[in-house]
Amino acid sequence: MVQYAWLVPLLPLVAYVFLLFLGRKAPEGIVAGVSVVLTAISFVISLFVFQAVGSHPNGNDTYVFHWLTVGSRNFDVGFQVTHLNALMLVIVTLVSALVLLFSKGYMHRDERFPVFYQYLNLFVFSMLALVLSPNLLQLYIFWEMVGLCSYLLVGFWYFKPEAALAAKKSFIVTRIGDTGMFAGIILLFLASGSFDYSTIFSAATAGTLSFHGMSSGTVATVAALLIFMGAVGKSAQFPLHIWLPDAMEGPTPVSALIHAATMVAAGVYLVARAYPLFVSAPAALHTVAWIGGITALLASLIALTQRDIKRVIAYSTVSQLGYMMMALGVGAYAYGVFHLMTHAFFKALLFLAAGSVIHALDTQDLFEMGGLRRKMPLTTYTFLAGALALAGIVPFAGFWSKDDILGATLASGHPVLYAFGLLAAFCTAFYIFRVFFLAFTGQPRDEAKYEHAHEGGWVMAVPLVILAAFATLAGFFNTPLNHHGLERYLFADYAAPHSAAGTDVVATIGQTYPENIGLMAVSVAVGLFGILVAALFYWRPGKGAERAARMFSLPYQVSFHKFFVDEAYEWFFVGGGKRLAALVRWFDVYVLDGLVQLLGRLGSVGGRLLRFSQTGQIQTYSAWATVGLLVFVAIAVFRIGGVFG
Amino acid sequence: MANLDMLHQPYWSTMGPMIVVAVAGFVVMILEFVFRRGDRRWLAALSALGVLVALVVAFANWGTGHQGLLQNTVMLDSFSSVFSVLILISAFLVLLLTLDYRGRERLPAEHTYLILFGVVGALAMATATDLVTLYVGLELLSVASYVLVAVRKRSIRSVEGGIKYLLMGAIGSAVLLYGMSFIYGLAGTTNVLQLSTQGAVMLSGYPAITVIGFLFMLIGMGFKLSLVPFHMWTPDVYDGAPTAISSFLATLSKVAAFGMLLRLLVFIFNQSTGPLFYWAGIIAAITMIVGNFAALPQRNMKRLLGFSSVAQAGYTLVPFALFGSSQMNQWPGLFDSISFYLFAYTFMTIGAFAILHIVERAKQSVESDALVGLYRQSPWLAVALSVFVLSLAGMPLTAGFLGKFYIFADTVHMHALWLGIVLFATSVVSFYYYIGWLRKVFQPLPTGAAEWAVAEVAAAAGAPVGPGQGPARSEAGVAGSAADGGSGGSLAVSPVMHVLIALCVIGTLALGIVPAILLHPLGTLQWFY
């Protein structure tokens, strides 16, 4: 079965080509039908591959053919199936199929409906091909392709200036990371003579990387850090996280698929894929852990104060990706990947549910929502499942993975990071339930919009239900109850006798952390406390309604004090966080954004300066040419000719 | 009878393509004097046919070893084969573009045979191995180009461009000749093959004069190749010339000049590369930096492509500079890199110019704003333009990426990483202005022009626009100014242009995805003998 894994990316490509031929006027039913069915078949194949790899004694299967030769070096293309790949295939195809189905409802009557599906299929193809790449060069190519698809899809509603701007921003910011990553790949190629993972890893673990006299450890560290730059850009880690919230200008299914479940996880996947390299460079691994921890905390603080429902979830994504990086960084390989999986399900669910709300209300402002529980029960309960998973409440999926990560962080001797993680967990529970209470409970704040709110039909309901099931149950793939099935599955990549990895790597990846009931209880308590605080502020007393009531009728004076307390609490509890959040946001907007802008400015200033020389007068041109000739000849004669001495 | 030996030399196999093109040129010239009325586009078709025949001849001679003619003043070898094929391919594509141009714009018909004579000069530059022949070939190409640039006489910019090109070209020729005269003075021969045995002696015996000769020849060709700081004519001339001629200058003329530069400098100085080719590296770096940064504020698309071609010349000069820091057994790889990049460059540049030509005709403007709404009107053109532009910028899966990648890999292997870094950094800069185009392409038309777009589609579909519809069209805001142009604001594209663009797209993508189709034949060639 494993040898047929190439079918998995091929089917979305077929769908893409087919849609290209159908053209821009194709009927929506056919377009969506073809896409969903082919991706669903991909999903089924992925399941078989997943199962086949699991029962395979030596996990890694590589199928390559010769592509081109530069000098004496050969480059291969092909695909490689490992346990990690197989898991990614399942996640990507499942979420893709569901999102493709959901989009049928969400994008209904958009005049570029077929184009949207073309882009999505191209994305799914690129993402799957990225996952299956057997070497870094092929990975880089598809890495850029998913970036391109993201650019196209974020800017899909290009007539909105914010969308066009956001698309450009996402493209440029991620390219900053990609530049480093490309340099890292080239460095590894020079140091090991190959782009193949296996060759690079065995060289890294054996300490035989060599580049201009640098020691193997140094090369590995530099290369790992450079590659991590790519991951930082793609996975929106601090300090390159600024593009992801802006990317929410794209259609919501795009946010769910690309900016929550799959593409942004590619950075995490890359670090996991290149894990032996990182393990042989402990400094790089530390950097990963700290960047991840900082990102997790900062993003969750920012999420506290956002008004736009999608932005809250976007910052939440950034924060959760930070968790995954942190897990990988502290050596909890399996837990990072595990969280990647659970997060893909519950975050896609949250986005799709938010999409369902946006579709119904035509607004993204939380303070124009409210009371949707009565109009949209299905969306409410599925969102609740996702929110509970995100907040890490037993027994939802997020609980298992997040708790594993926190436990491993403490157990591996990183108490500060553990504190970061715990604080972020509190904020997470708070902000997601703030969204939940504001949107779904209480009284509607905008009656007109509330009036025509409705569920989006079965195409939107089915994905929500399926994802809600996964968000609830996916955690059980890796619990003490099944003896950490996923951990053992993933570890098979390295336990196989043919594994090229050294003993360090096997030891790091194979390390298990005992369950600690006390820590579990702490995590759950923190999550519940966050929910409680959110409920206090946002549940019954719809603040806007309250204020209006206070102004218009006396009886509500009684609630004045309550409101005052509310304000005080808000000032006391949230205000600090808010100010911190504001500070962080300020840093974001002015310092980081400013840096990006400055780079752009510098370029155009340079261009302007050069333009001055372009006067249009032939005399000026020849004057420049003469001076240039003089300078070159004079220096050359001086240096080589020895005329002047 | 020693003198009769000259009659029995392998003229056909060494100079076959040149002879075919020259004959075609004369035939077209005479036919044009005979048929002075009516649609004379068939003459351009005839010219294209002649070029195709020459291409067949050139292919027939591909890889058949090496053969000299008339005391080795002209050589058939791998080098001349590759460059002849490339020159003829670009000539064919440019002629296809001309075919459309003349049919609609009623430009002077003298274009085609001037192009053919220019191609003869270019072929001479690729095949000759004698300084005199090389120089005459260069002048033949240049004189033809001067006339072609200035051919739209009523356009002040066209004439101005022609004069600028003439003056800068003349300075370049003078510098080149001066450099050649130094080398001739030292060695006493003009034959490149004989000079190649003396390069090392010259450098060790007369370092100052040799380096002056080298630099003057490099810089003299630098005027043609628009290397910085000898590039300033480029945007003005590309802007002034008819688009087909701009593409002729950007591709064919540059390819030939590159061939000649390689033949001159690499063949002559093959034993003393180190201290000399270093200078080419510096010029390459300056060219890449200035070309890309100067393009940033450009709004005029033809000028932007001019600066872009400056930058591309810089990229191509990088492997040339590497001759200085590499071993002789690595040189075939460098020739492969240069040839591959030039092939890639030809396809993507002519394609971009072709689409520019269509847009320019439809909108009567070469400002980049004219691209707005292109995707709405013709997705095919928009996608094709995206392919070309992304390839120029160096996006993976396109020919431009692989070309740059090979060059980059060369810099790494040959210990000139700083050049590779400049190449990489400047091509990142280039993404900025190329993506700017793409953004405009995929933007919709402003609302006022919506009707115009519809009217256009109707016109393109062949529906006659009667007099009754005329006023309605000119009322539609933007349409008014565009429709005044006489040739109409329609985006109708002739089948020839479709073929041309399709060929360029196929070339760009094929080289980008399966580079082996070109690299394999290149790899089997014997570059040295």
Place this chain on the structure above:
Amino acid sequence: MSISWPLVIFYVIALLTLCCAVLMLSFRKVIYMALTIGGVFVGCAAVYFLLGADFVGVAQILIYAGAITILIMFAIMLTNHEAAEPPLSWNLKNVASAVGCVLLAVVLLLAVRSTNWPGGGATTDINGGNTNPIVIGLMLFKQYTIPFELVSVLLIVALVGAVILAQDRKEDE
């Protein structure tokens, strides 16, 4: 040290030629420019004679000093335009060009002077016993046939190009 007469003559001719060239640039009337450029051509011819290249010298006088200068004069007379230019102004551009040219000349001169040139004495016979024109003829029609033929194409292109550009045309843009 004895005076080498050819050297003295060379310096005189070179000085005159350079003077003519500088004058040509500084004159503001086109007709004077044409006359001084004729002087430059004749000076070059004199250098050729001095080097023993009599055929090239004669050709130089016939073609450049004779035909081309006269053609320029005809062109000036027939086009009948305002035959004076604005006076030269010493702006940055002109100063830079002038300084650049002079420095370039200095660099080249230093390089040329410091080189120990190859070559035999004045008696070396490189013509193999033939006179100059015979050798040139043999070269042109044996070794250099191809450039010779290409030059003929070049002349046709120039001719046709001149006609195209000079022709009056109505239906342009």
